[in-house]
Amino acid sequence: MPRDGFPLLSVRNLVVQYRVTGDRKQLLTAVNDISFDIHAGSTFGLVGESGSGKSSIASAIVQLVRPAAGEVLFHGENLAGMKVSGMRQARKSIQLVFQDPQASLSPRRSVLQTLLEPLDHFAIDAAGQRRARAYSALETVGLDPDLILRFPHELSGGQRQRVALARALVTEPELIIADEAVSSLDVSVQARIIELILDLQNRLGIAFLFISHDLAVIQQLANSVGVMYLGKMVETATASSLFRQAAHPYTRSLLEAVPVPDPAHSKPVVLEGELPSALTPPAGCVFHTRCPQVMEQCRIVEPADRQINEPVEKDATHNVRCHLWNS
């Protein structure tokens, strides 16, 4: 439940732009007017193809890139306008886990040094007690304490990702942003990290922003889901509603494209073409160049965000940006 009357994290009309230098200077809009909420202890799954703007949202939330417009409210407080010192405190409560632990862990630091770093930085506990906290974080993620003096190259991929999770957990965050955190792992290792995340959430009540291109993984973890295409949120819904009745043609194509481990399953319908360049997004609906159900007005008018169900409870809405749902 939302504490102090606000959702834990509330992203409001977020816009992220990058300056692109090339033949001429241009502005690339990576995230275009995105809004969503994450409640304490729940998981919001963000899905889309590479280049859709998912990771830019992650960076904008922790202010690694400054949003061009919009708000990122953490406990109702806007991080976007915050000074460096205030942001440092907020970062203690918002931790990040990335796709490739090989790249996100320092090769020259042992597991112990890696886990002590955030504790030293935030001056958590007396210096003498930090070690104990590092050990307990390691235990939380199910790693053998004997590994604490090892270096990343001495660990397997799954173990490294557990270390990355442990590093995120030592500061006792309220929100973990996991950007493709299980995408580079083998299925059997991936399954164990998924189990671990579910378990952590149960025990510690941590909220997750889980970013992935894989809807099957998203379904394992998320309470609600947002589908992104070329910087736009084209559909948001509770996970059960989205997987029961995906409304946007893009979401349906994505669902269709996930390989099903069953040879009897009918071959997926190929979504033609590729993601258009974000420098020159199509007019009208961003998806119209690839949409199997494209209509005349899709090429001209941008569809508005529309609620398509009667919410059974608060926040159980199902929203879609598509002209098919305009009637």
Place this chain on the structure above:
Amino acid sequence: MSSIVLSVRNLNISLRAACEQVQVVDRLSFSLNSGEILGLVGESGCGKSITAAALMGLVPPMAGKSVAEQIQLGETDLAQLDEAGMRRIRGSGISMVFQEPLTALDPVFTIGSQLSTVIRRHRGENRRRARHSSIDMLDRVGMADASRIMKSYPHQLSGGMRQRVMIAMAMACHPTVLIADEPTSALDVTTQTQILEQLSELAQSFGTAILLITHDLGVVAQACDRALVMYCGRIVEEAPVGTLFSEPAHPYTAGLLAAVPRISNGEVQRVRAIPGRVPNPAELPAGCHFADRCSRTDDQCRKQSPELQTINKAGDMKDSGQESTHRAACHHPLPPSLATVVSE
């Protein structure tokens, strides 16, 4: 009908690690039929990619040693060839597509230059003809704007387009066998579907047999006719995909299937992880390498290493001979009824 185009017998590969030789592929035998797509599935470190390197004759002599009783490609036994002989085979007899096209393509040459080099080298065509053949190949892999692509550099293309270029390059000399090592793992799902479809189409039109190496069982189900499951350097199960997914005989295969997240439009089907972890190749347990992680383990499994044997399934031999063979290396294979329970 289908005939065997590649037959591998007892391929052993060892790699040099610290001061010892570690065997990473152990008595690997399989055959590939013309026009088929054979999946080679397993987790990282199981030996699938080094197997591909060995078939191409690309295991660096400093790093390791690959010894095979026989690698028969048509009339030629690749196991007997020296480097000069292998160089003639690569590209035209057996060709390869890698996972990450950005590292496989040279960043400082245009696509056209790289593609026509391959064609000139292997087909002996002059510049102008090679250019035409290149454009033709790009057309065939579904690149609409081939003459523009020819002038582009790799970084100017998207991941999916780069992989199409790689496929065009690999198929340019109409190889008998194409090895595709995780060709879609770095791509988005939507692009993955396009590339897989392109591969099957090409295999059909050129009659090329494909060895598709992947860790993704979804890809196997979508694209392959038959599959080999590898664990710790050995083939633990071999079956037509239909059988492999509906009646896995090896507990490892069943475990992998249960670990794959599946989309459902109702209740979430939770993934189930395989307990334990893949053993270090330098310290493989005696007997069955999967014994420590298996629920069906008994004394025999710990002592005696199971050999691949045909699973007896009377009444399910609808296809004839070779293709429908279902084999597993397990002392206690799962009976068909139980297999579905486990993988459910």
